[in-house]
Amino acid sequence: MARITLSNLAHSYFPYPRGEQDFALKTMDHVWDDGGAYALLGSSGCGKTTLLNIISGLRRPSQGRVLFGDTDVTNAPTAERNIAQVFQFPVVYDTMTVRQNLAFPLRNRGMDSAYIKARVDHIARMIGMEATLDRAARGLTADAKQKISLGRGMVREDVNAILFDEPLTVIDPQMKWELRTQLKSLHREFGHTMIYVTHDQTEALTFADKVVVMYDGRVVQMGTPEELFEAPAHTFVGYFIGSPGMNLLDAEVSGREARIGGHRIPLAAAYPQLSGRVQLGIRPEFVTLGTSGGLPVRIRRIEDVGRHRIVRAAFEGTEVNAVLPEGQPFSPDMTHAVFAPHAIGIFADSWRMTPAAALHRSIA
Amino acid sequence: MDKTQNNKAWFLVLPVLVLVAFSAVIPLMTVVNYSVNDTFGDNQFFWAGFEWFEEVLHSERMHAALWRQLLFSAIILAIEVPLGIAVALTMPKRGIWASTCLVLVALPLLIPFNVVGTIWQVFARIDIGLMGATLAALGIDFNIGQSSLDAWIIVVGMDVWHWTSLVVLLSYAGLQSIPEAYYQAGRIDQASRWAVFRYIELPKMKGVLLIAVLLRFMDSFMIYTEPFVVTGGGPGSATTFLSIDLVKMAIGQFDLGPAAAFSIMYFLVILLVSWVFYTVMTNLDKEEEFE
Structure with missing residues (x-):
């Protein structure tokens, strides 16, 4: 686990940006605390997924640095960053059982089988999937698959941060609430740094300690749900948060x-x-x-x-x-x-x- | 409810019925007629029952053709499917080169069968063929008119050249349908290249590969034109596959009875394979719905 520092970070999808309007992500400096639960909130196209992909290493920023703890990981590939990511659509390995899915990251890292078994059992207990461990992953419901994705991330003990890219999009409404509660309690219990991307203010406000509101490629405010409500720093925060808005x-x-x-x-x-x-x-x-x-x-x-x-x-x-x-x-x-x-x-x-x-x- | 019963609408089906009768049913029944009768021409038929069927079923010549046929299908599948997947994996995923590759790969599929046969026939000729003449100049004895092995090499090579593209295109389509998130998850889980292929790409390609295998099996099982043009079934009967043998029997020897019996059994085998194909595909769709 580690503190995440974004230093002078900016990103443009153009090779030669001609000005600020060409930047999907405008210059930003932020420090995200170790063990914090952050939500990246904003409407579609505001740059939140770009920022997430830069943190996970799926995209290289055009300027600035990303630090995990004191290590510069700007140029490090995803595999070296020890992050986990849960995607919008459930990603499970279809041909494997739930157990094999959870063991996959450890097997790839060449851990010994006794350790893998103990760890998988532990994680299965955490996400409440002990009963389905030996079932094929393909036949499961969307929320169970998302839990497997999450479990695959948490199974590694060295994981620096868990990133969520709108993970509840395909989940039924009543399960959304349950999964969110479960995430919250997992965070409280194990203290992983969690970054949660969403355009749903309810999800953001209930999940996160700190909500990062993005608008037009810029972080317009980073604060607790109360701060966003009581003292929005930008008119976008004002009308985006709250129902009806400001x-x-x-x-x-x-x-x-x-x-x-x-x-x-x-x-x-x-x-x-x-x-x-x-x-x-x-x-x-x-x-x-x-x-x-x-x-x-x-x-x-x-x-x-x-x-x-x-x-x-x-x-x-x-x-x-x-x-x-x-x-x-x-x-x-x-x-x-x-x-x-x-x-x-x-x-x-x-x-x-x-x-x-x-x-x-x-x-x- | 007072509903007028009127089933005259059934007459609307009549045109199609007539058309199908002339295009399929009547020719097929002619074959059936030949298969259960003996004839010496002049439309004089003598009832033979299932004699022809028994004869064909016990004919060693037929057995040999069937084994050659199965061996041929097995060999081309064993080459074309892995090769097709390998080519599809190396093709660029987007951009101008993706389209260029697709067009180039699809080219062999657009060439008529007998032209493919002619190309390879000429290619293998020892006097003027690029391959045949080159090998001859190098002192290697390669002659499809004399050596069974050489004839097989050319016939298999030709089929691989002509049809691997189909497997490539299907595999490519399967690969393109895999969401980027799967690869990202693979990277995050530190999956090796082999693991990505084994656990992400191959399972997602299962459906299209099944189509590829079944299409290629059916096509190769019915192959006629290309080997006929290249080797004529020779040397001897080394490359005489089922359909080549059938034509020889029916038109070369005018053994209409056995040929008809053979046709019907051939047809039933193809029908059986089609049924398996259909059943497997629908079951696969169901599984996917279940996901």
Whole structure:
């Protein structure tokens, strides 16, 4: 097991990239802790699979270095990195039994058979497949096959990290939850560094300690699920995470006040003059509806999702959503959206501004 | 429910029935007729029952032809299948060279059978053939008109040249259908090249290889034109395979009765192999669905 360092890393699929737009992965510097559970979250084509393949050694980055612990593995082939990977579609060796599948990586490394047997039995217990050890792997269900893939990775004691590339895509919904829980407990128990690629926020938020949100080839935020929810660093994080996502409205900000279309919104802190496109962001959970004050909105519809209701409204064509907690009454004359000042985020050119950072930016 | 019973639609099948009758059923019945009768021409038939069948079944000449036939099929399968897989494995997977290779490999398949026969006949001639003349100049005695072994070498070589491409194309298609993730998993598990072939590629090629084996078996079992053009079944009857012998018997010797009986049995064998082929394929599909 090892800490993973990405140093000045970038990747382009063009041999001679002409500028930033040619890079599938923009320059990044990150250190991923040993034993952490990370989720790489982003929409399709944001570069998350490229990053995963660079870590696993299936692809060589066009710039920068990858370090496992203190060893530079940038040019090391996959086999030398001691990583395990679980793919989107189950990969098992069809002609082998479950036992032979699990033993395969050890057999290839020339381990002796007593050790292999002990290790395979141990892993089978971990993934709960002792009963099916001597069955042919080909006839098993998709989730069992994914467990075999995972087991093949964990069977090696020297494994540095286990990578998951959207591993639950082909799994039935009720099994998804079970597998995710099992993964989580395996992580807690054995402490492998795990990197989990997904475009499903539920998967990411329930699996990971740290979620790495990627957008357009860039890591826009790396943080705990709480941080992503409470203080999204980028508007993409705001609307990608959360259901519904963050409300974003074009605003003018001066001091402790934001103005949206002539309406004044009080802020919790003072911001200096901001340049670029300035947006006010607020999560629907912190929007309350009343008969006066705040922003006058037009109510479009109300969705009852069981535990709460979502009020879909609009201000001058821009969507403004509010979450109405269970039991809270609602009447048609409640057409004013009030934003809780402490939950408001101010974004300039899509990036979150803290009052201090904004000060820094205005000076620079 | 008041439903009008009207089965006149069956008459729509009539045209096809007539067509099939003329193209298949009537010719086949003629053969059946010949096989159970003796005739001296003039459409005069004498009932012979299963005599011809018994004669053919006990004929040593037939046994010899059958053994030659089986040996030929076994040899070409033993060469073409491994060779075809090996060639497919070395072909590039994508890019301009992949297409180039595919076209080049497919070329022999496009050449008519008798042309292939002629090419190899000329190729082996000791006076003007590239191979025959070269070997003669080197002082090696190679003559397909005199040596049975030489004739076999040429006939087998010709079949390998003509049909290995089919195995290559099928194997190539099988290889292309393997998702990249399998190879990546193999690399992560540190599988050797042999292990990748044995546990990833070969199992995934199983279906297409089965098709290849059965197609090549059937085709080689029915082979006629190419060896007929190259060796005419000789020297002696060294390369007289079943169909060559059949033609000799029917048209050369005008033994219509035994030839007809032989044809029917030949046909039944082919039918049996087709049935096995069909059964194995459908079972394989079922297994795949089960996955």
